[in-house]
Amino acid sequence: MKKIAVLTRDCAGVNAAIRSVVRTSSDFNMDVVGIMRGYDGLIDGELIQVSHRSVSGIINRGGTILKTSRSQRFYSENGQKQAVKTLHDNDIEGLIVIGGNGTLTGAHVLATKYKIPTIAIPATIDNDIAGVDLAIGADTAVNVALDALDKIRDTATSLERIFIVEVMGRNCGFIALNVALSGGCEEVLVPEMNVNLDGMCNEIKDGNEKGKVSWIIIVAEGIAKAHDIASIITKKTGLETRIAVLGHIQRGGRPTATDRLLGARLGNYAVNVLKEGITDSCVSFKDDKLFTIPLSVAIQPKEIDVDSYYRLIKILT
Numbered sequence: 001m002k003k004i005a006v007l008t009r010d011c012a013g014v015n016a017a018i019r020s021v022v023r024t025s026s027d028f029n030m031d032v033v034g035i036m037r038g039y040d041g042l043i044d045g046e047l048i049q050v051s052h053r054s055v056s057g058i059i060n061r062g063g064t065i066l067k068t069s070r071s072q073r074f075y076s077e078n079g080q081k082q083a084v085k086t087l088h089d090n091d092i093e094g095l096i097v098i099g100g101n102g103t104l105t106g107a108h109v110l111a112t113k114y115k116i117p118t119i120a121i122p123a124t125i126d127n128d129i130a131g132v133d134l135a136i137g138a139d140t141a142v143n144v145a146l147d148a149l150d151k152i153r154d155t156a157t158s159l160e161r162i163f164i165v166e167v168m169g170r171n172c173g174f175i176a177l178n179v180a181l182s183g184g185c186e187e188v189l190v191p192e193m194n195v196n197l198d199g200m201c202n203e204i205k206d207g208n209e210k211g212k213v214s215w216i217i218i219v220a221e222g223i224a225k226a227h228d229i230a231s232i233i234t235k236k237t238g239l240e241t242r243i244a245v246l247g248h249i250q251r252g253g254r255p256t257a258t259d260r261l262l263g264a265r266l267g268n269y270a271v272n273v274l275k276e277g278i279t280d281s282c283v284s285f286k287d288d289k290l291f292t293i294p295l296s297v298a299i300q301p302k303e304i305d306v307d308s309y310y311r312l313i314k315i316l317t
């Protein structure tokens with residue numbers, strides 16, 4: 001394999017993975033091109049030459065130096081054929097994509113329908129890739145949210161208030177559960193569980209009558225809006241609430257050491273397996289071991305052990 005390309009979505013640690021892909025390829029004397037703006041850039045042929053030197057000084061930067069897009073055009077057969085033409089016209093023999101569920105689904109199409117040798121590196125704050133313990137970006141997202149939560153706790157405790165904090169994660173409760181447990185929160189609502197709002201409101205009311213005045217409730221965006229939960233609590237308990245929607249700050253920021261290490265290891269491994277002829281797979285890392293998962297498996301919904309998180313959150317409250 002003489003020439004490969006790399007395409008990305010954005011989250012903290014993606015630049016570390018790009019750096020690792022580029023430098024590993026150059027160690028193998030392979031050329032690498034960067035595809036700008038994700039699948040849209042692949043359709044439009046927006047390629048840039050990347051080299052060992054051009055990825056200097058990016059390991060500590062959030063986002064992606066290659067920029068990205070949520071491509072609508074790649075859903076169509078026309079868009080896909082145009083993307084494949086870009087790869088063939090530029091003598092690109094293999095592709096590495098770095099991103100979440102949507103990016104991996106696109107990679108699966110390229111690998112199976114168009115026979116493009118393709119390897120995916122999981123990178124998503126949602127951490128919803130099946131078979132992947134920890135995707136790049138998820139650790140930073142939890143830490144960014146936790147940092148914000150600690151600040152909210154300062155004022156919540158001082159003013160004896162109930163706060164509802166909404167975190168990202170699409171249909172996955174990973175960020176919410178990890179923030180709730182590591183932030184010492186009283187309650188968490190995630191898409192993977194049956195929510196009992198009446199029970200929660202009764203608990204808040206009882207607690208309040210016994211003198212408990214401050215509560216922090218984490219709501220995953222996939223289950224409800226913080227604003228709606230706040231209205232229900234106020235209506236059912238008569239207590240005042242405040243909300244904080246953390247939003248996109250969770251996808252940015254300086255990557256943690258964990259995300260940089262994942263970027264370095266998975267980037268290097270992705271190039272190695274692509275060169276060995278493996279395709280239609282996602283790389284992963286667990287218990288000090290690197291391995292691949294078929295993309296058809298990685299794009300299925302990921303199961304998360306909500307019960308054990310929830311039990312512990314309630315015991316420790």
Ligand code: F6P
Nearest residue numbers: 070100124125126168169170251
């Ligand atoms: O998939 C990552 C994610 O940040 C989700 O947690 C969130 O629902 C979504 O992307 C937001 O998408 P956008 O940046 O397009 O608004």
